[in-house]
Amino acid sequence: MSQVSYRQSFIALEQWLRGQLLAGEQFSLAYSAEDSQFIRFNHGLVRQASEVRQIEATVRLISNQRHASESLNLTGDADSDCARLTQTLAQLRELLAILPADPYLQLDHQAFESHRESAGNLPDAAQLIEQVTALSDGLDMVGIYAGGPMYRGFASSWGAHGWHAAVSASLDFSLYHANGEAVKITYAASEWDAGDLAAQFAQGREQLIHLGKPRKPLAPGQYRTYLAPAALNSIIGTLRGGFSARALNTRRSPLQALQLGTASFSPQLNLSERASTGLEPLFSSEGSLRQDQTLVERGQLAGQLVSSRSAREYGLPANGVDDAEHPSSLVMAGGDLPTNEVLQALGTGLYIGNLWYLNYSDVGSARITGLTRFASFWVEDGQIVAPIDTMRFDDSLYAMLGDNLLALTREQSLRISTRTFMHRDAQTVLLPGALIDRFTLTL
Structure with a gap:
């Protein structure tokens, strides 16, 4: 799915929920998604590479100072997701019927429109692997790379609408000495810099000498x-x-x-x-x-x-x-x-x-x-x-x-x-x- 597709799926869920409310009901929808690349390294070489694309939504139903929420995984397909939400709404209504009123329920009824998208700049999987394997030459390097875009959304029946997209990545790794000691390094960025990563490896190599x-x-x-x-x-x-x-x-x-x-x-x-x-x-x-x-x-x-x-x-x-x-x-x-x-x-x-x-x-x-x-x-x-x-x-x-x-x-x-x-x-x-x-x- 593209960034546009994730946002469209969020908007479709919001619009569908607005049309499902009964008299006296309010809702909020929190949306979380990612399109992530995971690469695990061992001895400086790729041990495992995988991609994870997932969407999670949390629906909150409010009525008469009572509230209940449910989180569920979604697919991005509007028809199948709305079918799952239909079951969720039915379950939440059953809960609201037996829950006591919450005296500290404080809902922010502010209507807002918030939109922020940070493009970022990350290497693709092939580039990342080439960088890391070259920098790890001769080293016992173990680590994991996790990177890609993350998406967040919020919508409510009182007019709040927020969308956020951000790109980031981290390479969390250790360099091991033959004596079992290790240097641990975490390089993280939204604008990936191969030169900065190389400097981290160079410092790690120097510290490995001292660990001996x-x-x-x-x-x-x-x-x-x-x-x-x-x-x-x-x-x-x-x-x-x-x-x-x-x-x-x-x-x-x-x-x-x-x-x-x-x-x-x-x-x-x-x-x-x-x-x-x-x-x-x-x-x-x-x-x-x-x-x-x-x-x-x-x-x-x-x-x-x-x-x-x-x-x-x-x-x-x-x-x-x-x-x-x-x-x-x-x-x-x-x-x-x-x-x-x-x-x-x-x-x-x-x-x-x-x-x-x-x-x-x-x-x-x-x-x-x-x-x-x-x-x-x-x-x-x-x-x-x-x-x-x-x-x-x-x-x-x-x-x-x-x-x-x-x-x-x-x-x-x-x-x-x-x-x-x-x-x-x-x-x-x-x-x-x-x-x-x-x-x-x-x-």
Whole structure:
């Protein structure tokens, strides 16, 4: 199916649903589709290549302060899809007859027209395979490429209509040393750049050489540390639910101390949800127009993510996010440190390429724990000298990103979600690397 065909199938569903409503009924239709190419590599060669074309629709039926919804897979053929929707509507009406009224049902009855299509520029499968196999020559490379257009739509009986098309891709891969150690790299873009990908492979080759050196054992303690963007992304990821209005108002957010003014981040830290620049649509799956929202400004809490339900429950202005109230187009502002001067600025200390298994050891104080992983090194006098053993860290976000934050890199790295369970994801994070004065390793 072409982009035009996907949009036409969405419009056909919308028009059909409008003609099926009974007196007092309203509907919303959330549409999600993708036309994706998946290529799996092993030992730098293609192990599996496949294409996935799928459409999922979520229909919500509302009547007398009651609502019920159902998600179903569709084909793109109007006749067969409408036949399936006929059965779905019948089931939803049966549910509405027995459901109690929802006192917090907050419908955004704003009529809007939103249309955004980002063309992007991706290689075809043959070009991608040629690039990757050439760059992987002589390497034990394992990874998966996922790319192509994604489509989102929303329509409702109160006049909302949104359509969004975006193209993106990611190559998530590891380069293995003969000793079993690995360098993990994720290259993501909507405008694919073979030169940028080659630079990532070149850096990986260099780090593989260092992984072959004898390991340096480290004692627990505090170390001057550089967190590469992938590692910092893992740390920022622990805050995904922290900006939720529901979590903040029920004191379940890890940022409650920031909200109460008893803790703060460094003035260098600025975080915002940028719906206008991300790959997600400008409308939510619940029919609200998403807005840009400053979340942290100069280290202080400056905003929160408020769904329509939380808006009603807590008396707050909504800003168009879904009920989960998580950021989907997060941007962390860069600083003044050039990336090519990171090792010199670090001097002697830790270069951490990745972190994993992160979790909270104390939610109230925003304290997290996890393990170093992949391409983490000991640096002396601005030179990588040895890989380190896997170490556990346990530290507060207010320490790492507060008093101990020395600098942020000037350049930012785009991270596009690599989640492909059920369907590809379009969430993005744009962020720099971070130089930290004291990073606490516990064992």
